Amino acid sequence: xxxxxxxxxxxxxxxxxxxxxxxxxxxxxxxxxxxxxxxxxxxxxxxxxxxxxxxxxxxxxxxxxxxxxxxxxxxxxxxxxxxxxxxxxxxxxxxxxxxxxxxxxxxxxxxxxxxxxxxxxxxxxxxxxxxxxxxxxxxxxxxxxxxxxxxxxxxxxxxxxxxxxxxxxxxxxxxxxxxxxxxxxxxxxxxxxxxxxxxxxxxxxxxxxxxxxxxxxxxxxxxxxxxxxxxxxxxxxxxxxxxxxxxxxxxxxxxxxxxxxxxxxxxxxxxxxxxxxxxxxxxxxxxxxxxxxxxxxxxxxxxxxxxxxxxxxxxxxxxxxxxxxxxxxxxxxxxxxxxxxxxxxxxxxxxxx
Numbered sequence: 001x002x003x004x005x006x007x008x009x010x011x012x013x014x015x016x017x018x019x020x021x022x023x024x025x026x027x028x029x030x031x032x033x034x035x036x037x038x039x040x041x042x043x044x045x046x047x048x049x050x051x052x053x054x055x056x057x058x059x060x061x062x063x064x065x066x067x068x069x070x071x072x073x074x075x076x077x078x079x080x081x082x083x084x085x086x087x088x089x090x091x092x093x094x095x096x097x098x099x100x101x102x103x104x105x106x107x108x109x110x111x112x113x114x115x116x117x118x119x120x121x122x123x124x125x126x127x128x129x130x131x132x133x134x135x136x137x138x139x140x141x142x143x144x145x146x147x148x149x150x151x152x153x154x155x156x157x158x159x160x161x162x163x164x165x166x167x168x169x170x171x172x173x174x175x176x177x178x179x180x181x182x183x184x185x186x187x188x189x190x191x192x193x194x195x196x197x198x199x200x201x202x203x204x205x206x207x208x209x210x211x212x213x214x215x216x217x218x219x220x221x222x223x224x225x226x227x228x229x230x231x232x233x234x235x236x237x238x239x240x241x242x243x244x245x246x247x248x249x250x251x252x253x254x255x256x257x258x259x260x261x262x263x264x265x266x267x268x269x270x271x272x273x274x275x276x277x278x279x280x281x282x283x284x285x286x287x288x289x290x291x292x293x294x295x296x297x298x299x300x301x302x303x304x305x306x307x308x309x310x311x312x313x314x315x316x317x318x319x320x321x322x323x324x325x326x327x328x329x330x331x332x333x334x335x336x337x338x339x340x341x342x343x344x345x346x347x348x349x350x351x352x353x
Contacts, residue, residue: 004034008043020051041065042075049082059086060309067308090311093318094246100325105284107332117331121324124289126166129273131292135159161199165267169195169274170287178281183238186230189258192274197267209265218306220262229261247283251276252317256305280321288317288324 011026027044034040045061048054062079065072107114127142137145137159141152145163152160169192177188194206208230210223221229236242236257242250255276262268277287290298294316301313 001034001037004030004037004040007033008037008040011047012043015047015051023047023051036068038065038069038072038075041068042072042078045075045078049078055082056086056089056315059083060304060312063309064307090315093315094248097248097318097322097325100322100329101285103333104286104325104328107328111332113332114328117328118286121287121289121327122170125287126163126170128289128291129270130159130162130166132290132295132298133162133269135162137163158200164199165196166270168198169270173274173278173281177278184234184275184278186234188278189230189234189263189271189275192278193264193267193271196270196274197264201266204265205267207265208263211265213262213265215262218303220260226261226263230263233257233261247280247285248318248321249314251279251283252314253310254279255317256302256310256313259302260306276317285321286324286328288321290317290320294320 007026007030011023011030014020014023014026024047027040027047030037030040031044041061042065045058045065048061049058059079059082062075062082065075066079069075123143123146124139126146127137127139130137130142137152137155141155142163144150145152145160146167149164151157172191172195177184190206190208197205208223208226212222213220237254242253245253255272258275259268259272264271273290280286280288297316301316304310304312
């Protein structure tokens with residue numbers, strides 16, 4: 001803690017001298033040394049707000065300081081002051097994405113570019129969601145397995161069966177759940193998982209875990225608690241509170257809540273991402289891929305949720321949703337620049353603000 005305070009004080013000296021790049025590095029170093037120090041979080045938040053005009057990240061710092069010290073007066077006052085501005089930014093980003101959704105919905109279903117894009121996106125989705133979990137199959141190998149149902153030489157059967165499982169789960173969602181009226185049930189989630197893991201471990205597929213699991217430094221709930229937590233989760237998922245949320249927010253929160261419960265022995269991440277996409281697809285969005293290149297940010301924002309602020313993860317999912325919409329619009333429009341795609345260097349990704 002002493003070294004962290006020293007780093008913070010040195011950062012403040014650099015800030016006073018106008019050496020903002022050095023100050024930034026020192027603030028970040030101080031937080032690495034002691035990420036749970038409310039004074040460091042608050043002081044860094046003020047720096048971000050004043051010198052980088054990054055009020056979203058600043059508000060996150062104040063929020064985390066208050067998680068540690070709820071009565072921290074400076075963090076509390078700063079957060080109350082800028083929270084309305086952050087909420088306006090979040091709302092404006094959702095509105096921008098909604099306009100792109102409208103453009104996507106207006107594309108005729110028989111548009112050749114749309115049909116090609118959907119086909120390529122299907123294989124890409126299976127590849128990326130498996131790759132995030134460590135699967136080493138390439139996109140071309142993934143596509144070959146889905147199309148031919150034949151094994152690829154030199155690769156493990158487990159990895160290849162993971163491809164078949166995701167293919168089965170996506171087809172189940174597309175053909176059975178997407179167009180169905182009514183609530184999402186616990187059995188729906190179990191059926192999705194049954195297909196995700198069915199080719200790899202049929203003894204565990206579609207079943208709530210009976211043993212304790214560990215995910216890095218995170219310890220999910222004890223197995224005896226999982227049935228009750230899953231029932232509460234499904235109630236929330238279909239509640240008026242959840243349904244009133246923006247679909248991206250509802251989908252991201254559903255993903256986050258399910259992965260925190262970690263109801264299965266394996267396949268929790270894949271099932272959570274599929275549930276997220278089911279909610280988005282029911283709201284008219286195309287399936288959204290979280291790409292393997294974004295793996296670090298994906299896990300970082302999930303961890304921020306575990307620490308008490310889930311909004312960075314919601315913004316991350318919003319970024320992925322917008323990118324997916326941009327890809328479809330680009331594939332189906334002769335003049336994509338007129339539709340406001342995020343191709344300009346001036347457009348800052350939602351989750352990077």
